[in-house]
Amino acid sequence: MVQSIGIDLVDINRIEKSVKRYGQRFVRRILGSKEIGIYDSRNDKAAYLAGRFAAKEAVIKSLGRILATRPKYSAIEILNDKTGNPFLSGTGELTRVFKKRKCLLSISHEHRYATAVAIITED
16 A cells, blocks of 8 residues: 655756765765765766655655654665666665565656656555
């Protein structure tokens, strides 16, 4: 059963400007350790980071009524399975929240924008 939905849209150019201004400090604020390794190997760094930012915002929005406090972006990791589908991996309170729930994610990029949708379901 669907419990909540979150959506976000990010301007890739805005993310690119933030990376130029703040460098790796900005990247580490957004990405978890596994994501940073993936980010470092990509040619489309700004688009990748914007997609992950949008996905994390969508997850946070969908968890608004479930979590007592907003998690750090870096505590939420969005990874891909063998077929390329994104999935949520997290630490701390997120582990507890997702014992009885699932998060379905979709991320899309189009020229200047990255968007993501997160749907939280209960088992």
